[in-house]
Amino acid sequence: MNHKLPIWAVDNELTGRSATKSAGIAIGSGLARLLASFFGALVLARFLSPEDFGLIAIATPIILLVGAFADGGVSTYTLQSKQVTHRNLTLSFWLAIVTGLGVACFVALTSPLAAWLFKDERLIPILSALAFSILFSSIGSQHNALTKKFHRQDIYGIAEIIAAVSSLLGSVYIAYLGGEYWALVAIPVIRQLVHTTVVVLATGWVPGVPFVDTAMAKIIMGFSAYIIIFQIVNVLNKSIDKWMLGYHQDPEVLGYYAMAVSIMMLPSMQLLSPIGGAIIPHFSKVYHHENDRFGSVVRTVMVLLVSLICPAMIWASAYSELLLGTVLGEKWLMSAPVFSVLALASIAMTILSVVGWTYTSIGNSKVLSNLALFSVVILTITSAYGAMSGAVILAWVVLFNFILMILLYFTFIILDRNVEIPVLRIFLDITILISWSSLVVYTVVYLNSYYSINSYADLVFSFVLSILFSVVPALICFSDIRRQITVFRPKR
Structure with missing residues (x-):
């Protein structure tokens, strides 16, 4: 050189x-x-x-x-x-x-x-x-x-x-x-x-x-x-969702939507990016050298990430109005319904990210790019309708598109004979985790309705209880999680 x-x-x-x-x-x-x-x-x-x-x-x-x-x-x-x-x-x-x-x-x-x-x-x-x-x-x-x-x-x-x-x-x-x-x-x-x-x-x-x-x-x-x-x-x-909303609605409506996106979605993107940078090389190494363990490694990563983000996002969705009013001020309460939906979308985005890392690590960029192009077409069509109906409907459209892409990605994984990933087991794990976290959070919401305490104390109390008791499925339903983590340790 x-x-x-x-x-x-x-x-x-x-x-x-x-x-x-x-x-x-x-x-x-x-x-x-x-x-x-x-x-x-x-x-x-x-x-x-x-x-x-x-x-x-x-x-x-x-x-x-x-x-x-x-x-x-x-x-x-x-x-x-x-x-x-x-x-x-x-x-x-x-x-x-x-x-x-x-x-x-x-x-x-x-x-x-x-x-x-x-x-x-x-x-x-x-x-x-x-x-x-x-x-x-x-x-x-x-x-x-x-x-x-x-x-x-x-x-x-x-x-x-x-x-x-x-x-x-x-x-x-x-x-x-x-x-x-x-x-x-x-x-x-x-x-x-x-x-x-x-x-x-x-x-x-x-x-x-x-x-x-x-x-x-x-x-x-x-x-x-x-x-x-x-x-x-x-x-x-x-960007399509924001452009569609900006075209059909005034800047103030878009502002409420954009604030909900910036709080709920962008932080997840910024955290997932460095995590993905570390996970993709590991996925690739396991796929090429220990292919029989590849599926269990993917399942472990997905379950762990969803376990970390799911309780907090469901809590944020349930307490969206109180959370925004307390942290941002009363003028942002119009963002609460959008905030509530996008909190759930961030869970779907986490799952979608892990699936994307899986395709990237096995070198199947063609499927990844084709599905990305397909998602742009679907998002453009559905966002046009959602934007005309308002910010809340548009948020539901975004969540729907995330779920649709997850289903499509998993379908291609099932059809791909080069990889063996326990898709049904992953769906069961995630379903149990989301269901249990929702039960815990909304039980706490119901119990909090009987107490008359200030907003800050209510938020902190509900958050601690929600996170604490949402750990239960990781301990009961995913009893083999500790064994799965050992795949990240180099063999002697």
Whole structure:
């Protein structure tokens, strides 16, 4: 490799200690983002109106969608390259800059179209400002790829933590000054600017001067096309419901829906992402080397994750009105019915994530992508109806789509002769777990109705009881869970 690369990229030797350290920091950065987003939502909800959140809920998915084209997927090309050279990295860097700048300008120029479509002129300056986050992301894309390629997640993780804290403080300060929706606009812009600055300085890699290599550029961009398609489908799956609601309803209604999503769904996504990063390699290793245990490992992971998230989500669903009124304030009570449904959807999303990890680990990306495309079509059709009927119906539509995708994924697993996963046993386990947790939570709700205590005490008391007694099915119905955990321990 060229000597212009960082020394740790030239003399790369990953030890068990460094891998553990990097993984720990990566998970820590995910928790930092989770806490920042969750705490930010709680604080900003006190300063801002539902209409402010609704405007950003329309704009952010647009930025994410066009952002899929920002670096052309060239950072992914760097990640999978067998050998990284300063020349190829420099070419990728300038390709990312050109595409990022082009996409940012495209967003700014077409922002009037979005404003016309969603009938709100405020989207023009909002989208123009958010376009800077795309450009900042493109500038640091190759530096980020370097840290991941050579197992320096510590650099990436530290940058994420600093960026998350900086964006939180900046947005809260703008909201305190009366900046309204600009406080929400500032979050991705500040986060990308700070993250890119820290990563660029920490890696120490400086790209060379721009040059033209048409043959290599075609190879890089050709590979990136498939990555872009996957990213677009992923963004559409997460955004169609908000766009449909924003089109058929006013920003205030969308704001109530967006707040429920940000509290119930985004934290789960941010936690599941680092967990999936650790689970997928383990699934793959077991599948290729100990295939007879693969099904039991998948069942163990799914049952454990659902056991952790199910009681809390059912509790949140049951106490949605009291929880929102206490934590966010009375003005957000309109979000309670949506919040209640999406809390249940987060359980389904957890199951769906584990199934997705299973397909990824066995290398069956074709089924994964085909079902993802199918889900976009179904979600578009059903969301159009749900959005016209209101935020609550739309939330039920999202839950229905999650359940439908779970059934389809499991059907394909049953038909796949290359894997043996106890699908029926998993369904039985999850059904028992959800049923028991629901019984416990709503028994506590019934008992609480006889007591006259303050809201905070009621929430804490009900939460502790719900979590405590929901452990019972893990002890009674899943008696072999301890034995199953041993599959994660290396054999002597």
